[in-house]
Amino acid sequence: MNINLILGEALLTIIAFSTLLIIIYKFAWKPFNETLEARQTKISNDWDAAENAKKVNQEAQAQIEEKLKLAHLEAEQITRQAHIDATHLHDSMLAETRQEQARMIHATEEDLKIQRQQFAVDMQESLVHMASAMAEKILQREIKPEDHQNMIKSFIQRMEELDEQI
Template sequence: MLVAASLLSANFGLAIWLAIAFVLLLLVLGKFAWGPITSALEERESTIEESMTRAERALAEAKQLQADNEAARREAEAQAQAILRDARDEADRQREAARTELRTELAAERDRATADIELQKDQALSELRSEVAALAVGAAEKILRQKIDATEQRGLVDQFIADLPTN
């Protein structure tokens, strides 16, 4: 039990040596360990801060790129809408121009057909008058063969033709 009592009893010499060893340990640690440990911690802290700053910058750049891309997409959509609107307007203009041209061509064709019909009508009436005049002269010649001379016959035929209706 003597050993147990010596462990529990206070020994001031041992306490002083322990205090000296502790102070020496603190001095050695302060000189060789605390400096490198604190500088490593400070370096690590600055590296983390730089990484966080770079991450924040990258996030801000990504947000800016996203905003730029969104603006470019909206602009492209607006341009596409404008192109479609212009194409529709151009198609409407071309359709209307084609309709106008077709109407003009149809009117010209109708006018040509009307003029052609009128010309053929005039030719037919002229031929009919000539035929009627020839028939009338032939009939009148048979009836009046010996009573009227050729000049008087021609005058009668001309008067007969003039008396015919024009249509």
């Protein structure tokens, strides 16, 4: 075999292979690498965006939790204040009721005292008239007005002494 032919075929194979490599590099390998680099850049950017979104989400979550804590504290304060206000209102109403009760008891006691005194006076007069009528019959004479007044005073004095003992 001829060396020149072998060298020519080898040279032609090298040129064809080199041409094929240049064409593949230019039309296939270069766009494939650009696509891979673009995809890597997009994935990297998406990863960074996801990390940033995660940080923003964590910050928002922390703010929400802080606001929730504040809302719970405020609700607790409102509840405590409402309880305090209700207690004050209860105490105030109770004090007013007791004052009204004391006033009514005092008024009732005064009214009873006046009625007792009036009853005692009426009873004394009645008893004095009955006693004087009986005494008049017994003595078969008429009692003088001075005697009548003395009997009334004496009876009133005895009734007051009994009333003081009660």
